[in-house]
C-alpha cells in the first residue's frame with residue numbers, strides 16, 4: 001500500500017502541487033511550452049497534432065489554443081465516459097478546462113458540466129477560457145477533490161484526467177465521488193498508476209509528487225479502493241499511446257538522472273490507465 005505520510009507531509013505535498021500547477025500555467029502562458037517538470041503534462045503546448053493522438057474526441061482540435069496549450073492530462077476521459085445529451089458531469093482537477101469543454105459539447109444544452117480544482121490560478125484561467133469558448137453549460141468551482149463542493153447524488157458521470165494520483169487521500173476522493181454520483185452513475189478516469197510498489201525515495205520526492213509519479217498507486221490498490229467504497233464493474237486498461245512520453249518523464253526524474261534510482265524498473269512499473277466503474281443503481 002502507499003507510504004504513510006504524516007499530516008504535515010500531506011499539507012506540504014498539497015502546497016507543492018498547488019504551487020507547481022500555478023507556476024506551470026504561468027510558464028505555459030509566457031513561453032507556450034510544457035510547464036511540467038515531469039509526469040502529467042501530455043505534450044508541448046503547440047503540438048496539437050500530437051495531442052490529437054491522446055484525444056480521440058474530434059472536438060479537441062476545434063478548441064482554442066489558449067485551452068489546449070494548458071492541457072496536462074494523460075488520457076481522454078470524455079471519450080472513455082461515452083457521455084450522453086442531458087447528463088450532468090463533474091471533472092475532478094479540471095485545470096484549464098479542456099475536458100469540461102469537450103464534455104460540454106457531448107452533453108449539449110440540456111446537460112451541465114462542473115469542473116473542480118484547488119488551484120485558484122487554474123480556476124481563473126479556466127474561467128477566462130470559458131469566456132473564449134462561450135460554453136453556456138460549463139462552470140468552474142474552487143475546491144478540493146477530497147471535499148467536493150457538490151451536492152449528494154447530483155451527478156451522472158464523474159471524469160478526471162491525471163489528478164487522483166496527486167491526492168494524498170485517495171480513499172476519501174473515491175468516497176466523495178460515490179457520494180455525489182446518482183445511483184447508477186459512472187466513473188471514468190485516466191490516471192497514472194503502477195505495477196508494483198515505487199521505491200520509498202521516489203514516493204518521498206515532492207517534485208515527483210507534483211509531476212504525477214510519486215503519488216501513483218499500484219493499480220490493484222487503486223481499483224480495490226474504488227470497490228471498497230461501493231462501486232461495481234471496476235475495469236482498468238493500460239493506455240499505450242504515451243509510452244514514449246512516460247519514458248522521457250522517467251528519464252528526467254532527479255533520482256534517475258543522477259543514477260540513484262533504477263531507471264529500468266521504473267520504466268516497467270509506471271503507466272497511464274483508463275479506469276471505469278459504476279455506482280449500483282440502488
Ligand SMILES: C[S@@+](CC[C@H](N)C(=O)[O-])C[C@H]1O[C@@H](n2cnc3c(N)ncnc32)[C@H](O)[C@@H]1O
Nearest residue numbers: 040071072073093094095117118119144145161
Ligand atoms: C495534471 S493537472 C491535470 C489538469 C486537467 N485535468 C488536464 O487534463 O489538463 C492536475 C490538476 O489537478 C489539480 N489538483 C491536484 N490535486 C488536487 C486536489 N486534491 N483537489 C483539487 N484539485 C487538485 C491541480 O491544481 C491541477 O490543476
